[in-house]
Amino acid sequence: MKIKPGKFSDYAAIGFPAGMLTVFFVIPFGIMIAMSFFQRVQGAFYEPAFVFENYARFLSTFFAGILGFSVGLAALVAVVSVLLAFPFTYILTRMARQTQVVWLVFLLSVLSLSEVLIGFGWSTLLSRTAGITNLLVSLGIMDKPMSLSPSFGAVMTGMVYQTFPYTVLVLYPALSRLDPSLVEAARTLGSGPARSFLNVVVPALRNSIVSTLIMVFVFALGCYLLPQLLGKPSHWTLSVLITDQAIYQSNMPFAAAMAVFLVLVSLSLVAISLLYGKKENAG
Amino acid sequence: MSGLVFDSIVKKFGDFTAVHETSLTIPQGKFVCLLGPSGCGKTTLLRMIAGLEDPTTGRILLEGNDVTRIPTHQRDFGMVFQNLALFPHLSVGENIAYPLRIRGGSKADCFKAVKRLLDLVQLPDMADRPVARLSGGQKQRVAIARALALEPKLFLLDEPLSALDAKLRESMQIELKQLQQKLGITTIVVTHDQREAMTMADLVVVMSQGKVHQVAPPVEIYRKPKDAFVADFIGSTNLISGRVSAAGKIAVAGGTLLADDLPKSGDVTLSVRPENIRLTKENGENSLGTLTGDVSYIRDLGASIEFYLNVAGQQITAITTPSDRPDVVAGDSVSVAFPKDACVVLGDA
Numbered sequence: 245m246k247i248k249p250g251k252f253s254d255y256a257a258i259g260f261p262a263g264m265l266t267v268f269f270v271i272p273f274g275i276m277i278a279m280s281f282f283q284r285v286q287g288a289f290y291e292p293a294f295v296f297e298n299y300a301r302f303l304s305t306f307f308a309g310i311l312g313f314s315v316g317l318a319a320l321v322a323v324v325s326v327l328l329a330f331p332f333t334y335i336l337t338r339m340a341r342q343t344q345v346v347w348l349v350f351l352l353s354v355l356s357l358s359e360v361l362i363g364f365g366w367s368t369l370l371s372r373t374a375g376i377t378n379l380l381v382s383l384g385i386m387d388k389p390m391s392l393s394p395s396f397g398a399v400m401t402g403m404v405y406q407t408f409p410y411t412v413l414v415l416y417p418a419l420s421r422l423d424p425s426l427v428e429a430a431r432t433l434g435s436g437p438a439r440s441f442l443n444v445v446v447p448a449l450r451n452s453i454v455s456t457l458i459m460v461f462v463f464a465l466g467c468y469l470l471p472q473l474l475g476k477p478s479h480w481t482l483s484v485l486i487t488d489q490a491i492y493q494s495n496m497p498f499a500a501a502m503a504v505f506l507v508l509v510s511l512s513l514v515a516i517s518l519l520y521g522k523k524e525n526a527g
Numbered sequence: 528m529s530g531l532v533f534d535s536i537v538k539k540f541g542d543f544t545a546v547h548e549t550s551l552t553i554p555q556g557k558f559v560c561l562l563g564p565s566g567c568g569k570t571t572l573l574r575m576i577a578g579l580e581d582p583t584t585g586r587i588l589l590e591g592n593d594v595t596r597i598p599t600h601q602r603d604f605g606m607v608f609q610n611l612a613l614f615p616h617l618s619v620g621e622n623i624a625y626p627l628r629i630r631g632g633s634k635a636d637c638f639k640a641v642k643r644l645l646d647l648v649q650l651p652d653m654a655d656r657p658v659a660r661l662s663g664g665q666k667q668r669v670a671i672a673r674a675l676a677l678e679p680k681l682f683l684l685d686e687p688l689s690a691l692d693a694k695l696r697e698s699m700q701i702e703l704k705q706l707q708q709k710l711g712i713t714t715i716v717v718t719h720d721q722r723e724a725m726t727m728a729d730l731v732v733v734m735s736q737g738k739v740h741q742v743a744p745p746v747e748i749y750r751k752p753k754d755a756f757v758a759d760f761i762g763s764t765n766l767i768s769g770r771v772s773a774a775g776k777i778a779v780a781g782g783t784l785l786a787d788d789l790p791k792s793g794d795v796t797l798s799v800r801p802e803n804i805r806l807t808k809e810n811g812e813n814s815l816g817t818l819t820g821d822v823s824y825i826r827d828l829g830a831s832i833e834f835y836l837n838v839a840g841q842q843i844t845a846i847t848t849p850s851d852r853p854d855v856v857a858g859d860s861v862s863v864a865f866p867k868d869a870c871v872v873l874g875d876a
Contacts, residue, residue: 423610423612425608425609425610425612426612426614428577428579428599428606428608428612429606429608429612429613429614430614430625431578431579431598431599431600432577432579432599432600432602432604432605432606432674432683433600433625433626433629433673433674433676433677434600434601434603434626434629434630434677435600435629436598436600439629440600443625443629444614447614447616447617448614448615448616450616
């Protein structure tokens, strides 16, 4: 039997979250979409209109290239983070409770660092004058110190450093719930430790891995400080350009159009991966 | 020495000793049950056989070869886990073929093996089913088939039937026993259910608190328990303490009992199974081995009747069949006869 809610008070329970969602998400997002069709006024700010100019400008090879780079970078960061964090978290969940707590507290404290701190921290660590290459020189591994930043490697390092704690914390519940007897069963059936990890642990947690990849990907897509602090202009992402247009060029309509486009691209990528996952599960 | 041998095995987890020094021989081709209450070390013992735990000291030998340091995945023992541990991302057939596939078995070989094993556990034509869509009993059979895929030297099962309902469990016990007899494979089952052990085992190993109490065939465990723990854990029993008064005689509260294999003197504890006690209406003449008691309660279960008796201040339970039922009611005095061969002298626990 289906109970039909009739009175207004029946809806009161969902009123608060619905209201919060409206005020802090639907309305700002609506404003952004509306603004993406506004007309920019040269020398002034913008005026309400309904033009496709902003989207049209966006459809150039220059912006397509940047969009491609942004998506590629975010995907690479997601893959590297999960590749590092998955085995790490697996080993962590097999350790003593005390050790796990210490590690999780440490990761949470890394998480509390702001993007600015991480960016400047790494740019110092990767610099010629004070960076880790000096350590390598004193150990006799390198001849003379060199600068590792700005570079693509530096951007990757900074972003993976930032996403790694998130990735571990998202994977942790699923991995700690994993039945240890699955791995033991694989071992009694003749699998060595590495093989049982790849054959049993990874496939058994495929759904968690996919959702973690998506989460880290979306997170990395919005990253705009680290590419500026650790990368060359060619490593700047769409988020950097959006910030640049909105704040420095005062072109809010164009920034809004790019932001809407970025949201659409990431949403469709998420939808594709979810759809793919569903099909796999059904088969 | 043939079979599986535990040579002075000790297992400690930190300060806690899970298994005290144990030496034990499990003969080739037998069905053995490790029986005891939870936390008695029986699962730890099984996991040491599989190599999932390393003994703190001591050796494990299989057919004379020391296997103590051989890693689990090179031992080739089949094991069924308590929660079965079927791989959720693989189908029934892929689960069973897993050990063959990782050894590089060809598709055709795997297919043939899966078919043979599914026939063996009476689940034909199930190979393509996802594991999630099986019933409890079917999962059980798949886990057994997977563990047997390699034709292992040892077949280990950790509380394999505990997740099944009572009726299915009983039929699986019989089926498992028949399967073992057909294959002639040395099988070791961990269980806390004494009925399960009695149903399946050739040899029962009774354990508690990390110590082995008795190793014997089920009937002997029941009839000749070695100590009070075994007597009480396997079935129900009456424990009566007394003192050896003369050769073959024990003075107990309310009279004298007779028993074989008595020590020359000192305090002893007797175990007498309820179904071996004979009841007759009190007639005033008590011979040796017979005490007088009062019936405090009668519980008629149809197939058997339990009499709760007060014999010289001690609670004694007796069980009779309907045809042997004495003509007494609660409150009557009865003669309680303890036949000589039913009084088993227990050692120290």
